[in-house]
Amino acid sequence: MDCNGNEKLVPVGVDYAEIIVVRHxxxxxxxxxxxxxxxxxxxxxxxxxQATAVGERLSKECKISAIYSSDLKRAFETANLIATACGGLKVLKDPGLRERNFGELQGLQPHVAASVVPEAYQALRSQKTDQEIPGGGESIDQVCQRCTTYLRHINMKHKGERVVAVTHGGVLRMLYALACPNKQSVKFLNTSIHIFHLFDGDNWVLKSGGDVSHLSQIEYLRTGFGGDRTSG
Structure with a gap:
């Protein structure tokens, strides 16, 4: 079966890499x-x-050529559990796949942040993509530049192959906006699978998104935190 549960494994085209993006x-x-x-x-x-479950699923459905990860512990540990299930592939970690830096908001719950650091909270809610968050936080544009640069590198290196990239909710929201600019946003549950094809350097195509069918079998779907604006 392929990564969409189809009976026949569909070959990856020679002009792109199939990037299976997994949230930690x-x-x-x-x-x-x-x-x-x-x-x-x-x-x-x-x-x-959850990470063990998604790893076991990917090991059965797809031949994975490489596994990349954010260097943050929650992503890197997820990636290593996937790698173990997929035959012990080495995980290549890089800060390019890190979550957005939320500045003064980090460590706070939204309702607390709204009263304790209101300027930072309003910056997060801003529709301006160049709006940085006080306290060293990144703008959406900065996150986009950082992450897509690294994913383009992965794409160039692995054309014709399937690779896994383990990252964070904020990165997935940005990728989804690139691939589906006119569609309503979706939830990005923990260990959800999102499959992207990248053509001609910056032409993003979403093959499938938000798949968490592997979680229902272990009864952890209900706790798979929704990946909204408080995600990471």
Whole structure:
């Protein structure tokens, strides 16, 4: 079966890489609704079981050529559990796949942030893509530049192959906006699978998105934190 559950594995075209983007497993801060950003929070036990489940699924459905990851612990541990299931591939980590830096918001829950650091909270809610968040936080444009530069590098290196990239909710929202600019936003649950094809350097195509069918089998779907604006 392929990554969409089809009976026949569809070959990847020679002019692009199939990039299977996976959000990391759950952390205690996810469950608590805190902004994580670039703070290095580890997976909790549910997150580890989610990561094991997605790894086992990918090992059965796809031949993976390489696994890349954000260098933050929650993503890197997820990637390593996927790698173990897929035959022990080495995980290549890079800060280019990190979550957005949320500046003063990091470590706070939204309702607390709104009263404690209102300027930063309003910056997050701004529709301006060049709006940075006070306290060293990034703008959407900065995150987009950082992440797409690294994913283009992956695409050039692995044309004709399937690769996994483990990253964060904020990065996935940005990629989804590139591939589907006129569609309503979706939820990005922990360990959800999103498959992208990248053509001609910056032509993003979403093959499938938001797949968490592997979680229903282990009863962790309901705790797969929704990946909204408080994600990480």
């Amino acid at each position: 497993g759950e952390t205690d801060w996810n469950a608590d609704g805190r902004f994580q950003g670039t703070l290095d929070v580890e997976l909790n036990e549910i997150g580890r079981q």
